[in-house]
Amino acid sequence: xxxxxxxxxxxxxxxxxxxxxxxxxxxxxxxxxxxxxxxxxxxxxxxxxxxxxxxxxxxxxxxxxxxxxxxxxxxxxxxxxxxxxxxxxxxxxxxxxxxxxxxxxxxxxxxxxxxxxxxxxxxxxxxxxxxxxxxxxxxxxxxxxxxxxxxxxxxxxxxxxxxxxxxxxxxxxxxxxxxxxxxxxxxxxxxxxxxxxxxxxxxxxxxxxxxxxxxxxxxxxxxxxxxxxxxxxxxxxxxxxxxxxxxxxxxxxxxxxxxxxxxxxxxxxxxxxxxxxxxxxxxxxxxxxxxxxxxxxxxxxxxxxxxxxxxxxxxxxxxxxxxxxxxxxxxxxxxxxxxxxxxxxxxxxxxxxxxxxxxxxxxxxxxxxxxx
Ligand SMILES: [Ca+2]
Ligand SMILES: [Ca+2]
Numbered sequence: 001x002x003x004x005x006x007x008x009x010x011x012x013x014x015x016x017x018x019x020x021x022x023x024x025x026x027x028x029x030x031x032x033x034x035x036x037x038x039x040x041x042x043x044x045x046x047x048x049x050x051x052x053x054x055x056x057x058x059x060x061x062x063x064x065x066x067x068x069x070x071x072x073x074x075x076x077x078x079x080x081x082x083x084x085x086x087x088x089x090x091x092x093x094x095x096x097x098x099x100x101x102x103x104x105x106x107x108x109x110x111x112x113x114x115x116x117x118x119x120x121x122x123x124x125x126x127x128x129x130x131x132x133x134x135x136x137x138x139x140x141x142x143x144x145x146x147x148x149x150x151x152x153x154x155x156x157x158x159x160x161x162x163x164x165x166x167x168x169x170x171x172x173x174x175x176x177x178x179x180x181x182x183x184x185x186x187x188x189x190x191x192x193x194x195x196x197x198x199x200x201x202x203x204x205x206x207x208x209x210x211x212x213x214x215x216x217x218x219x220x221x222x223x224x225x226x227x228x229x230x231x232x233x234x235x236x237x238x239x240x241x242x243x244x245x246x247x248x249x250x251x252x253x254x255x256x257x258x259x260x261x262x263x264x265x266x267x268x269x270x271x272x273x274x275x276x277x278x279x280x281x282x283x284x285x286x287x288x289x290x291x292x293x294x295x296x297x298x299x300x301x302x303x304x305x306x307x308x309x310x311x312x313x314x315x316x317x318x319x320x321x322x323x324x325x326x327x328x329x330x331x332x333x334x335x336x337x338x339x340x341x342x343x344x345x346x347x348x349x350x351x352x353x354x355x356x357x358x359x360x361x362x363x364x365x366x367x368x369x370x371x372x
Contacts, residue, residue, distance in 0.1 A: 049178070053180065053181055054149065055118045067141065074100045094174065096170070102148050119149070124273075148171060150163035150164045178294070230303075230304050234255050237259065237279045251325075257311070258324055260285055292332070294306060
């Protein structure tokens with residue numbers, strides 16, 4: 001029996017009201033935080049589908065509604081002139097009725113609302129745009145988010161695992177190139193390993209949070225982290241000073257790289273925005289970066305090449321030596337410039353994996369920045 005441990009991490013959120021101008025200033029800071037990792041210019045990206053397997057997403061959020069994946073088989077009108085989105089028919093015969101933007105595996109329907117906030121925050125980091133400030137703040141604003149809701153706090157661990165496996169299958173079936181993945185447990189599961197192998201065979205990159213237990217992931221392995229699959233990128237979190245975040249897991253073998261994960265500003269349900277911290281957040285940065293790499297290099301079919309580019313272009317950081325396999329943080333600008341062709345994936349670069357799923361959920365309204 002596999003147990004899923006869901007870890008909830010509360011950063012020291014402060015409730016405070018801000019006006020629009022202040023919010024835009026924060027948004028800009030967040031962009032700067034991203035660009036500080038190496039990108040000097042705004043990068044536009046072609047459409048790459050990123051499956052966010054999470055708590056759902058506020059699909060009406062001003063920053064996200066233009067960044068949603070649309071199932072082409074569930075839009076338009078059917079032969080009776082009805083809107084395929086809401087005709088109650090599985091128009092594309094994929095086994096899911098009216099799955100326009102994804103699927104809710106918790107309730108087995110097409111309602112994708114995010115009562116938690118986590119998924120909305122993650123989606124914003126990956127592909128958020130903000131209509132009010134007129135500026136995108138997500139890493140890959142042109143990426144398309146496939147919304148796959150699998151987590152509910154009242155659902156037991158085994159069911160959560162089954163839902164996450166079903167969500168991964170959907171992502172594979174419907175063309176996702178990247179899976180942004182959270183959650184995990186301390187024992188392996190055959191079905192989960194198999195579906196991740198299938199994802200690898202289909203060339204899907206799985207970007208996964210390293211976890212928030214401050215623990216050495218090499219001696220305390222987590223699954224699916226420790227499956228030996230080279231299409232998984234596991235991500236630790238650093239603060240603005242490139243120091244490993246005090247909550248972040250680490251491990252020379254089982255944690256690959258770090259990304260920004262402390263006090264990250266992004267979307268929250270109800271057209272709100274707020275700060276959250278965690279390896280979930282840094283993972284979302286890496287998913288966005290991977291989407292940028294894929295969109296600029298549509299010829300890449302092997303997720304290992306994406307990982308290799310991130311590895312080759314990383315910013316080495318002394319405090320991360322011995323803490324992560326790549327001894328550094330992702331560097332966005334260099335990742336987009338590096339030419340990985342001609343480098344053997346087998347020479348000097350081997351990959352073993354570690355990941356753990358974690359959740360950084362807002363503590364109710366305390367984490368939300370209220371607009372005046
Ligand atoms: Ca369908
Ligand atoms: Ca339909």
